[in-house]
Amino acid sequence: MWYGGWSFGYRIMTEVSFFLCFVMIPIIPVIRQNKLKMAFFVLMILVSCIIQLIGAFGYNNDWNGRNNVHAEVNGNQHNLWSWYDNQITFYIKHGVLQRQRLELSTN
Structure with a gap:
């Protein structure tokens, strides 16, 4: 099964976005009528931007390349949809270390 390869996020959805x-x-006029809906909409835009920033500045294939959890290996496709072990939480937890290693390797 092809799942989009090694990339940040679900690459197959990129063209549809x-x-x-x-x-x-x-839907925008409906959202603008209610302050709660508008606040939720703005919050979701902010969360989306933060996630994209994590991908832009933190992604370096470490999540994809971990030993024994490759999605290509049969039986590990569940890792692609995990709520606990996903790319976003991985790079939030390990982001500082990823940047330090990247900076050391380029010097």
Whole structure:
């Protein structure tokens, strides 16, 4: 089974993301009518931006390349959808160490 390869996030959805923005157009007036809905919408945009920043500045294939948990190995595809062992939490926990190793390797 192909799952998108070694990338940050679910790469297969990248091409569809642009078109999903158009689905939001009719929903925006409904969101703007209620302050709670608007606050939730803004919060989700902020969370999305933070996740993308984690991917842009923290991703270096370490999550994908860990021993004994490769998704390519039969039986390990469950790691792709884990709530506890996913790329976002991995790079939040290990982000500082990843940056330090990357900086040391480039010097």
